[in-house]
Amino acid sequence: MKKLGFGLLRLPKLAGSSHIDLEASIPMIDLAISHGVTYFDTAYTYNEGTNEFIFRDAIAKRYSRDAYTITDKMPMMNIEREEQLEPILQEQLVKCGVDFFDYYWLHAIGGPNYERAVKSRAFEHLVTIKKRGIAKHIGMSYHGTPELLDKVLSEHPEIEFVQIQLNYLDWLDKTVQSKACHDVCVKHNKPIIVMEPVKGGTLATVPPEVEAKMRAMDPNMSPASWAIRFAASQEGVMTVLSGMTTLAQVEDNLSFMDEFVPLTEEEQATLLECAEIIRGIVAVPCTGCRYCVDDCPMNICIPDYFSVYNTIKRFEGMYRADVVNYYNNLKFAHGKPTDCIRCGMCESRCPQGLPIRDYLEEAGAFLERA
Ligand code: SF4
Ligand code: SF4
Incomplete structure (x- = not known):
């Protein structure tokens, strides 16, 4: 399996809409699959609930079931009761146009969502759907402290995979603590799926001083490539999800992930120096995930x-x-x-x-x- 995974959240959107442009997305997906990319990531909540339909129309309807793997997620932010779990799972199967999920996660465990998951018996539900063959593998995506991650993995050894935010800007960041969360996953021997390797695009356009440092390492590599390769170089990382928005980004990602070569220790150290420079410039470290917008009573974007x-x-x-x-x-x-x-x-x-x-x-x- 390629270390490059395709995150469907950031596919190109229709003009003036938060919904995805299927016609523009299909050539991007086809190019990735033709280069051996098989891992596709969607979620119930993405693009106001329409992202799973894009997966169905662009992939499930057009490729045989052995040409791809799909990861979907139970929206823990919306779950209050156990009775909600099964109907949502069944809805997801229909929306995605599949009989089973290769990977199925509890979405955004951490903070109040962990309490919701425990209260609604979502971990127990995960185990049953694996037994029923509806999910081949089960896991969770995680946003939170390394201490809580350690507690969750200790209390729930049934979790097979963990999806965490990991990039060179957040590696030593005191809030996100990518490295510390990564180390907890390694300690528990859980394969890691990386999200936000380019931090919502922040690391695709870097300040001139940072770009100069990157060009000195290799003049042909894009800023995004350094970010994705940094994530893919870490111990225990199975897949790095790249949320691609243009065909050029797919081409660029494939140019260095087709035959992935891990970064040297010196290159990684230079990127951590770059992180310090960027940290001093970014006013708001927002990744653009949009989890915050739906419930705002004032419709603030x-x-x-x-x-x-x-x-x-x-x-x-x-x-x-x-x-x-x-x-x-x-x-x-x-x-x-x-x-x-x-x-x-x-x-x-x-x-x-x-x-x-x-x-x-x-x-x-x-x-x-x-
Ligand atoms: S402010 Fe909103 S879009 Fe930005 S990281 Fe937080 S939830 Fe995501
Ligand atoms: S009104 Fe302000 S605090 Fe409330 S959800 Fe909107 S942006 Fe957040």
Whole structure:
């Protein structure tokens, strides 16, 4: 199996919509499969519940069942009772157009979702669906502290795989603690699936100083390639999920993951130096996962405002006029950052643990002056 997995969350979207453009996505998926990529990742909640249909139409309907593996996830953020589990699982099978899942995870375990999973007996349900042959392998995606991860894996040895956020920017980050979470997985002998290797695109466009360091290592490799290869080089990593948005990104990913060569220790050390530089520039370390937006009572497009704010801060005015126009368009269609009523709903959903309310206040004040 290739170390490159295809995350379907960030496929290209239809203009003005959060739904995916199937026609534009199919050539990307076909190219990946023609190069031996078999691991595809979807979830119940992605793209307002439509991502599983894209998997069905682009892959399940067009390829034989042995040409791919699919990972799907039980949306623990939506689960309060055991009775919800089986109907959602059955709905997912239908939406994906498959009889079984190769890999099936509890989605976003960590914090309140672990309590939900215990209360709703979701771990027990996982074991039964494996026995029934509906899932070949079971596991969880995880956002939380290494201490809680250690506790969950100690209490639930039935978990076979763990999906964690891992990239060179978060490796030693005090909040995300990628390395510490990675080390817990290794200690428990659990294969790792990496999510956010490029941190929602943050590591695909790096500051000039960082780019120069990368070019000095190899002038032909893209910034994204360094991020993905860093993740794939770590012990115990089975697959690195890349959420590709363009055909060019698929081509770039395949160019270095077709025949994957792990990074040297010196290269990894240089990337950790790059992380320090980037950390000093990124205003809001948001990955753009959008877990926070659905329940906002003020319809605030939180990650879009953070993206605008990061862009203006990072490029110090280079694209300012375009970005400010974009900001004004966002305000027209959504609530403004300053419309936030500080209910805190978004923060309970954020896997990065960001103080979203404070960041919105800061970004809103800055953008209104821009
Ligand atoms: S705290 Fe603000 S941004 Fe977050 S959900 Fe509530 S209103 Fe929306
Ligand atoms: S603020 Fe948090 S939940 Fe919202 S998109 Fe960013 S990282 Fe994801």
